[in-house]
Amino acid sequence: MTSKSRNEASLVLTATINGHSSDVNWCDFSSSHLLTCSGDKTTRLWASVSESEWQEEKSISPLLGHSYYVNCCRFSPFETQILTCSTDGKCILWNASTGQPVHTFEHPETRVALKAFDVTSDFSFLYTAGTDGTIGCWDLTENKLVRVVNAHEEAINCLSLSGDDRVLAIGSSKGDVKLWLLNGGGRCGGGGGEMSTNALLVLLDAHDLGTNCCAFESHQYGAGGQYRLATGGNDDTVVIWHVEAVNNGEALRVTSKHTLKAHRASIMAVAFRPDGRLLASCSGDRTVCLWDSKAGHLLHQLEAHARYVTSCAFSQDGRLLATGSNDRTVKVWRVETDLDPWEESTQHASGTPSPTLATCSPRALCSQT
Numbered sequence: 001m002t003s004k005s006r007n008e009a010s011l012v013l014t015a016t017i018n019g020h021s022s023d024v025n026w027c028d029f030s031s032s033h034l035l036t037c038s039g040d041k042t043t044r045l046w047a048s049v050s051e052s053e054w055q056e057e058k059s060i061s062p063l064l065g066h067s068y069y070v071n072c073c074r075f076s077p078f079e080t081q082i083l084t085c086s087t088d089g090k091c092i093l094w095n096a097s098t099g100q101p102v103h104t105f106e107h108p109e110t111r112v113a114l115k116a117f118d119v120t121s122d123f124s125f126l127y128t129a130g131t132d133g134t135i136g137c138w139d140l141t142e143n144k145l146v147r148v149v150n151a152h153e154e155a156i157n158c159l160s161l162s163g164d165d166r167v168l169a170i171g172s173s174k175g176d177v178k179l180w181l182l183n184g185g186g187r188c189g190g191g192g193g194e195m196s197t198n199a200l201l202v203l204l205d206a207h208d209l210g211t212n213c214c215a216f217e218s219h220q221y222g223a224g225g226q227y228r229l230a231t232g233g234n235d236d237t238v239v240i241w242h243v244e245a246v247n248n249g250e251a252l253r254v255t256s257k258h259t260l261k262a263h264r265a266s267i268m269a270v271a272f273r274p275d276g277r278l279l280a281s282c283s284g285d286r287t288v289c290l291w292d293s294k295a296g297h298l299l300h301q302l303e304a305h306a307r308y309v310t311s312c313a314f315s316q317d318g319r320l321l322a323t324g325s326n327d328r329t330v331k332v333w334r335v336e337t338d339l340d341p342w343e344e345s346t347q348h349a350s351g352t353p354s355p356t357l358a359t360c361s362p363r364a365l366c367s368q369t
Contacts, residue, residue: 009299009337015054017330024324029315030075037070060099085114118161129156171211177203207233217272232267258296282309
C-alpha cells in the first residue's frame, strides 16, 4: 500500500470490513453506524466495537429486497429510516430499527434502472436518477410519485441536493452537469417551488467522456445562497464549482474554482468533509485523494484497495473516512490533519478569479465562457 502526502493530512487504516460478495457501490455514516450496499443485491449495517473494529454486523442486516445491484444507500436525516436504490428500478424505504421495508417506490410505467438519489433535509421529498435520463420526484409524506422530469437524453449517473434543498445537480454520461433552482425548499411539484422541466443552468463541458459523481458541500454560505459543488468524471479530474443564486434567487452563477488533477483513471466518487475543509475523491486507479478544498491542492494520495475505489463517505464528526471497492471490501480510515476547520467568513476570501463562468436565468441553456 503506497501513499504520498503533504504534512497537512493523512489517512490511517483502522478497519477492513469483509461482508459483501460483490462490488461495494456506496457507503454512508450515521452518528453511530456505517451503511454499505453492493452488487450482491444486499445492503448491510455495521456498528463499531472500537475505532479499529467495525466487523459487528447488526442483527437486522442484511437488508434483502432488491433483485439486482444496489447502487446507492443513505440514512434518513433523522436516522430512523434507510433508503436504497437499485438497477432493478426500485427505491426501497426501510425501518432502520427493524430492517423491515416500509415502502417501495417504483415508476408505474417504466422500470428504469436507478443509479442515485437524494432527499430533502426534512425528509419530505425524494429525487431519483434514472439511466433513461429522467428524474423522479416523490412525496415522502404520502409515498407517491409527484412528477417525472425528462432531464437528459443520456443516462444520469449522479444526483445531489444542496444543504438547504434549493439547488439540485445531476451529472450525465454525456459529461455535462445540469442544475435546477428549487425555490420551494426542495418541493418538486405543487406550489412555487415546482421543478421545471428545463434545467436552470447547464455546464456543457464539465467533464470529457462523462460525469460520474457529484456532491454538494453540506453548508450554505451567504444570505444570497452560495454553495460549493464537487464533480468527478472520466477525464480523471475533480472540479470544485462555486454556485451562487443571484437576481433575487431567479438565476444561478457558477464559477469553476479548482480543477484537481492527481488520479490516473476515472473518478468514481467525491465527498466533502462535513466542515467543508477537506474533499475526498476516489478512482479507478485504486487510490483515494484528500484535497484542501480551499486552496485546491493535494494533501494525501493513498493506494487504498486492490481494485477500483467506487465510493467514499466521511463520518459526521469528520474523523473517519469509509471507502468501498470492487475488491468487495470496505475500509475505514482515521483522518489525521493539521488543517484548521473552515471559518465561514473566509470561505470565499481566497483564490484567483476563474476563467470558467456561467450565469443563467430560467429556460436558458448555458455553456462555460
